[in-house]
């Protein structure tokens with residue numbers, strides 16, 4: 001048996017992406033194999049959907065077609081961690097928690113903390129996933145310093161490099177971030193790292209309603225405090241809780257937590273984050289949305305959410321996750337999008353029960369650069385073989 | 396079919412100049428060589444090209460009109476901000492239009508609650524921080540040229556600065572851009588929100604060196620001014636000790652706001668130029684700055700001081716106030732120009748290496764310079780391994796300019812073989828495009844140029860920069876081939 005057949009198997013119901021069952025699943029183990037697989041698929045005119053840990057497959061729209069599921073979890077090597085340079089090179093299939101564990105041994109971390117279980121680096125990049133600490137470390141676009149991608153025709157291309165500072169050539173890593181596999185497959189990633197802060201202190205403040213967090217998060221952002229995260233957890237029509245996380249040296253987190261209590265006019269101090277911190281809100285029966293808007297609009301954004309919505313907001317950054325009751329979502333989503341618009345806001349569907357999903361516009365309006373995006377797609381994937389239909393505007 | 400004589404380039408540009416005058420106004424279109432010569436180079440004066448036409452845009456509409464007319468005539472255009480670029484990025488095309496943006500200088504009101512501000516591209520970098528200061532906000536990217544360089548130029552180059560170690564580069568601080576694409580279409584990339592559905596074309600545009608279009612408006616992220624700032628100047632008798640200090644600081648889990656290093660030659664130059672009073676006899680100095688919450692800065696500053704002592708610092712000077720801090724920075728920020736005091740001519744290079752390779756790369760660089768009998772002064776962002784070797788030479792000595800150019804090129808190749816990059820902040824531009832083929836494979840470069848083809852299929856936006864060879868874009872998918880340039884320029888009839 002050749003390597004190429006060992007890595008192939010027939011697709012089954014468990015492999016479905018947005019309800020589309022692939023004919024075949026291929027799990028290559030090297031970048032060269034990824035290239036071979038894609039070249040062959042292109043020759044046969046077969047469509048390809050790249051996947052990693054499959055924890056965020058619902059974040060993009062269902063594909064128009066998925067002949068081949070390209071499972072990248074076989075590319076699982078941490079290639080090079082240079083602690084002195086605070087950089088790491090790791091393949092796309094490496095699981096984020098595995099990488100963090102390895103980096104932790106050297107007292108370092110990758111500043112990304114999306115909560116989805118089993119997420120791989122390639123998936124985190126392709127879905128542009130982030131968590132509470134984006135306030136401190138930013139997101140993939142701020143941390144990814146190099147990338148290896150494989151295009152639809154099998155071309156292997158690199159951009160960026162292994163150094164933190166580098167402006168040679170176009171930064172393809174940016175274009176592949178959040179592209180959901182529609183431009184090609186992410187094969188390897190290079191990151192800038194941060195030291196693990198030695199101490200942590202948390203301030204938790206109970207609020208009568210979510211909107212009360214608006215002015216408080218503005219006050220925090222305009223203060224000299226440097227929290228790693230400011231999380232708002234609650235229900236659109238009920239009580240809420242604001243969690244402010246400080247991570248630094250002990251002297252600093254103690255002093256800052258004290259100052260935060262004074263600034264917020266209350267709050268309990270503790271050494272750890274409460275249960276549920278950083279998790280996406282709601283359950284499988286809800287419609288989960290990611291909202292992004294100019295950060296000071298938090299209060300008006302939560303005001304526009306329908307009753308019964310569970311919310312987890314990265315309050316100081318302008319990104320929130322909202323779980324709407326499924327029966328309300330179809331009607332509420334267009335209204336919510338209209339309410340977000342004045343704040344440059346958008347709402348993207350992350351998950352919905354199957355019967356509701358088809359009645360929702362997954363991405364919403366993409367603005368006046370959609371034609372340009374289409375031209376980018378046409379250049380990278382002229383035959384529309386990579387995850388066709390999954391992206392904005394049906395790209 | 397009758398063949399028409401190909402009109403000469405000057406006929407084409409003369410017709411274009413006519414149209415430009417009619418559209419953006421006679422007073423904003425320069426064609427007289429004595430005037431257009433003013434724009435023959437940017438901060439890298441060894442490349443000079445006089446543009447056929449200069450347009451002094453004063454509004455977004457002027458930019459749109461100019462770009463659209465260039466597109467119709469298939470005449471190349473080059474955007475120019477303040478012209479301080481150090482890689483020949485704003486070097487004009489002799490048969491094209493130089494589009495000067497420095498008159499687009501209005502700043503919007505600071506949006507303090509959202510910590511952002513929207514500005515026109517000709518706005519000077521430092522003005523942003525000046526406007527933000529009353530709100531205790533600041534614009535983080537601080538290139539040494541910040542008194543004169545433009546935000547548009549910063550965005551095009553993804554400019555860095557001393558404080559990028561902690562705060563990141565221009566790309567980490569631009570939220571949105573209004574861009575005139577090379578066919579005159581206006582698009583908005585990013586915006587006031589932190590995320591938008593779709594490809595991150597804003598991220599791709601930043602650092603694209605004017606090859607993907609012209610930015611006409613930029614929304615910038617502002618940072619809260621930190622509670623405390625502390626700065627120290629440390630003198631060493633060896634480069635290894637200075638480099639070792641940097642490694643130990645990073646190893647201790649401290650992320651300073653800035654760590655800058657200068658070697659003996661650079662110190663000598665700065666001393667001669669601005670009298671900054673750096674420690675006498677130092678073979679290397681570090682300028683180390685920490686910022687953040689008071690207690691944190693104080694504790695970590697003490698720790699850094701101990702590290703420096705352990706690494707045999709012979710003098711540690713701590714800035715007592717803003718005036719002393721400014722003096723410490725003055726030596727560093729004036730270093731490029733200061734080298735003029737100790738050498739008739741010099742090349743400013745910009746390369747990056749992994750920080751851990753600092754001592755060996757510096758030693759190798761010295762060997763290479765000695766072999767050529769040339770001197771290299773080093774000023775650099777030590778925290779992120781971004782070197783600025785200044786290769787000193789004398790024009791008057793036959794062949795020395797050539798030798799210096801060769802040495803500068805060899806240093807870049809050393810950066811590549813050390814796992815680094817040919818540019819950390821000055822861009823590829825005209826100067827380093829041939830070196831791109833050493834850092835990237837042909838497949839890498841072709842793939843990057845797919846983006847170029849999507850934005851600029853005719854290749855008229857700053858052509859000949861960044862890439863060693865242009866990629867032919869072929870037909871635009873789904874679009875009929877355009878009319879012949881001669882016809883578009885209104886110069887020929889197709890029978």
Ligand SMILES: Cc1cc2nc3c(=O)[nH]c(=O)nc-3n(C[C@H](O)[C@H](O)[C@H](O)COP(=O)(O)OP(=O)(O)OC[C@H]3O[C@@H](n4cnc5c(N)ncnc54)[C@H](O)[C@@H]3O)c2cc1C
Nearest residue numbers: 476477478479480484538539545547548549551555605610
């Ligand atoms: C003394 C000195 C010190 C310097 N220090 C630093 C430093 O610390 N860090 C650093 O990063 N750089 C530094 N530089 C380099 C230079 O200042 C930067 O590259 C700066 O960003 C260039 O801005 P500019 O307005 O002068 O742009 P220009 O030189 O006019 O143009 C640069 C590039 O930008 C393009 N461009 C300009 N405006 C636009 C626009 N609106 N839309 C699209 N493209 C546009 C041009 O086509 C060109 O390719 C230094 C230069 C000098 C002379």
